[in-house]
Amino acid sequence: MSALGGLSGLVHPSLAAIGEVGEGFFKERTEGNLPCQARTSHLFCWDWATEHIDRYGTPTLQQAELVVISVIAGFVIAFALGLLAHRVRWLRPPLLAGTGILFAIPSIALFLLLLPITGRGRETAIIALTAYTLQIIYRNVVLGLDNVPGPVKDAARGMGLTSRQILWKVEVPMAVPEIIAGLRVATVSTVAIATLAVFAGGGGLGTQILGEANLTFPTAIVIAMVIVIAMGLFFDLILLTIQRLLTPWRRVRVV
C-alpha cells in the first residue's frame, strides 16, 4: 500500500481510496521509454496499446457479466411489475413514479449511497445497475401490452380464451417488439453505466479508466471507451436478432 500512498498526491483522494487503481500503470509508464508515451498531448498510442491490451481482458469480462446479470434481473423485475400494472391499473402511477425516481438518481451518487448499506463489491454494483434498467423496461412492457388492439383481445375472449391464455398467447407475444426495444435501450445504457461500477468496487472497465487517472495520457481511456462501445453494439445486435426470430410477422411484405 505504500505505492498507493505515494500516488494519493497525484490523484483525487476519493479515487485513491477506491483501491483499485493499478500500481503497474504508473510504473510502466515511467519506466518505459517509448516515444509516444512521453508526449502528453498524444491521444492514442498504438505501441502502448498493443503492449498492454491483455490487461483489458478481465475487466471486459467483468463488465459484460455486470451487464448481463443486471439486465436479466432488471427484466425479470420490470416484466413482473409490468404484468402487475397491466392487471391492476391503479398501481401504474406509483410504479411509474417509483422506477422513475430510481432512474433519476445520479448514477455515481447511487453507487456511493449503496456502499454503507450493501458494502463494497459486485453485488452492490449489480443492485445499482438493475435499478437503472427498471424504468425503461417497465415502461415498454406496459406500453407493449397496452398497444395490443382492443378487437384482437375482444375476438380472443369471444372465442373462449381465458384471461391467462389471452395474456400469454396474445398480449405478451404481440408486445415482444416493444419489450425488446426497451431491453435494447436498457442494455446499451447499462453497458455505459457499468463503467462506474468501479466506485462500488464492482470491477469492470472503469478500473482501467480510473487507473489512468493521470489525465495527460488518454490512451488507456480511449481503449476502454472503444471496448464499451463495441460491447454495447454487440449486445444490441444479439437482442435485435432475438427480436427478429421472435416476431416473424413484423417482417412480412404487406400487400
Add this chain to the structure above:
Amino acid sequence: MPTGDAAPDSQSQPHAGASSVSYENVTKRYEGSAEPAVDKLTLEVAAGEICILVGPSGCGKTTAMRMVNRTVEMTSGEIRIGGHSVRDRDPAKLRREIGYVIQQVGLFPHRTIAQNIATVPTLLGWPRERIRARTAELLELIRLDPELADRFPAQLSGGQQQRVGVARALAVDPPVMLMDEPFGAIDPINRERLQNEFLRLQAEIRKTILFVTHDIDEAIKMGDRIAVMREQGRVEQFATPAELLMEPATEFVEDFVGADRALKRLALMRVRDISLWVAPLATAGEPTAAVRAKLDSPEVEVRYPLLVDAARRPLGWLSERDLRAETVPERADSPLGPVLELDDVMRDALADLLQAGVQYAAVVDGAGAVAGILSVEIISEFLASPGAKQDELEAVERPK
C-alpha cells in the same frame, strides 16, 4: 375438382347442426347508469335462421348479442341455447361452442392464417392431423387460396381477412354464430360480394346466426327474420323482411325502414309476383285482321302485337306498317328490346326497362315462352298501392 375426392368429413362433429336461441326477460343494467341497456328482452330465434338485430346506435343490439356468449353478463333473465341456459356454463367453454365474428375481424397478427383458423380447435386439444384437415376444408369453404394459409393477416386484403374471420368462427362447427357488423368495415362493392358469399355459405351450413347491423338494407338482404330495436333493446317488430316492408308495426319501424320502403320491396319481389299485362301475340302467316281483333280486346293494354315463333318465343314487335299487309310477316319492324324473366328480381327488371328507355317489355317463362308484359306503369301502380300511399298521405299531413 382436385379436392373433390377428399373424404367428406370423416371426423365426428361434436356440434353439428344448429340450435335455437331464446331470450326470456333478459335485462342488462350497467353499473352507474340509471336506465338499463337492455330491458326485459324476449326473443325466440329458431335453429338455422339468420336473425338480424337492427336499430340505431345505442339501442342495445350489440349488448343483447354479447349476452349470448357472456362477453356481457346479463343482470337478470335467461338465455337458452338449444334449451340449455348459458348461465350454467363456464364462460370460456361456452364461447368455444359459439362462433364469434366482429367488424374489426380481430385476427391475431402474430399468427398465420392457418393458426388463426385453428385457434378454437387448438384450445379444445384436437390432434394436429385433424386440425390440419379442418383448416384445409375451411379454406376451401371460404374459397381462399390454400397458399395463403402460411401468410400473416397483414398480408391479406380486408375482404380476405373478414373471410378468414368467418372461417375461424366456423372452425369447430358451432351450432350458433354471433356476428357483430361483420361487413361494416368493408367497402360497398366488396361488402356486396361478401354478403352474397355468406348467404351461399349459410345455405350450406345452416347455422343459427345472430347478426347485428345498423344498416336496414343489409338487414333486409341478409335476414330470415329481423328484430327492429329501439332504445333499451325494445323490439318494435320481429318479422320477415317482407312483412317488415309491407306492414311496419309501428311508426318507429316505418321511419327506420325508410320512406323508400316501397322501392325496397321491389328488391324482395320477383316479376312472377305481380300481375302482368296480357300480351297480344302474332305468328308469321296469321291474318292481320285476327291480330287487330286481339289488339282491340279490352284486356289488352298495349298498342302493338308481339311476334312470336311456334314455341311462343318472342321475336319482335310488329308495327302499324306490318299490320297493313294481309298476313303477318316473317320479321317484325321494331326490335324486341329487353326480355325479362319471371324469376327476375323486380328491382332489376325496373332497372332494365329504365335503362332501355322503354315503357314495357316482354316477360318469358323458364322455357323462353312469352308469359306476359311488364310495364313501368304496372310497377308504379304497385308502388302507389295502399301501403305506399300511406307514406305520401303522412308526408302531406306532417307540415301541420
